[in-house]
Amino acid sequence: MKKKLLLFLLPFVAGGCFNERGVSLRYYSECEEYYDVQGYYHKECDKNIVDYSDVKEAFRNPIRGSVQ
Numbered sequence: 001m002k003k004k005l006l007l008f009l010l011p012f013v014a015g016g017c018f019n020e021r022g023v024s025l026r027y028y029s030e031c032e033e034y035y036d037v038q039g040y041y042h043k044e045c046d047k048n049i050v051d052y053s054d055v056k057e058a059f060r061n062p063i064r065g066s067v068q
Helices: 002-014 052-060
Strands: 022-024 031-035 041-045
Touching (some): 022 052
């Protein structure tokens, strides 16, 4: 059973690129950086498969069931 699970998870682990923000399909994210009319800086990047901030938040606040 463990071998089947490992073989199932291997493509997901090896299929992504690890970058500074998380795991995505590309190593270098396509980010659009610009200043708006009021002079505020904006940076919009492609969505990652997994963001490191989401992983940290999940470990801080684990989901608990109704039965304790």
